[in-house]
Amino acid sequence: MPELLRADGIGKRYGGVHALRNASLALSAGEAHALVGENGAGKSTLARIVAGSVRPDAGRILIDGKPASIRNPLEAQRLMFLLCSVETILPRSRRAGAGAGALTRRKQ
Ligand SMILES: Nc1ncnc2c1ncn2[C@@H]1O[C@H](COP(=O)(O)OP(=O)(O)OP(=O)(O)O)[C@@H](O)[C@H]1O
Ligand SMILES: [Mg+2]
Numbered sequence: 241m242p243e244l245l246r247a248d249g250i251g252k253r254y255g256g257v258h259a260l261r262n263a264s265l266a267l268s269a270g271e272a273h274a275l276v277g278e279n280g281a282g283k284s285t286l287a288r289i290v291a292g293s294v295r296p297d298a299g300r301i302l303i304d305g306k307p308a309s310i311r312n313p314l315e316a317q318r319l320m321f322l323l324c325s326v327e328t329i330l331p332r333s334r335r336a337g338a339g340a341g342a343l344t345r346r347k348q
Contacts, residue, residue, distance in 0.1 A: 241268040244304065244320070245290065251298030252285050259285040263299070292316030 245267040252260040260282040267273060275283045288294035290301065292310040301308050303319050310316045 241270050243268045246302040247290060247299065249299040250286060250289060250296050252289065252296050
């Protein structure tokens with residue numbers, strides 16, 4: 241399958257916090273991926289960078305094999321990416337426990 245997206249060597253700092261250090265990701269057509277890691281591992285930051293809402297400090301993104309500059313979410317959407325948080329569309333939090341009935345807090 242053709243490679244749609246490649247993120248190479250992505251780095252992002254927030255002040256003294258290294259949210260991402262040399263992170264890479266490659267997605268091909270027809271694939272489904274799960275980004276798994278402990279709290280604070282940088283999953284959301286990587287997703288936001290691909291979706292154009294956060295600018296990386298280092299690294300490059302290739303779309304269809306060509307270097308792409310994703311400067312904002314609109315550009316990402318034009319190029320193909322729309323970040324949909326799963327927690328946004330789940331109607332109820334299973335983690336909240338039976339009977340709690342709490343809506344899942346929206347996370348971006
Ligand atoms: N806007 C921000 N300002 C300052 N620090 C941030 C910001 N966003 C993320 N961080 C920090 O960057 C690191 C990575 O955070 P990120 O939210 O990407 O992790 P995560 O893997 O999505 O975590 P979680 O599983 O809790 O959602 C954490 O140390 C976090 O505190
Ligand atoms: Mg997160």
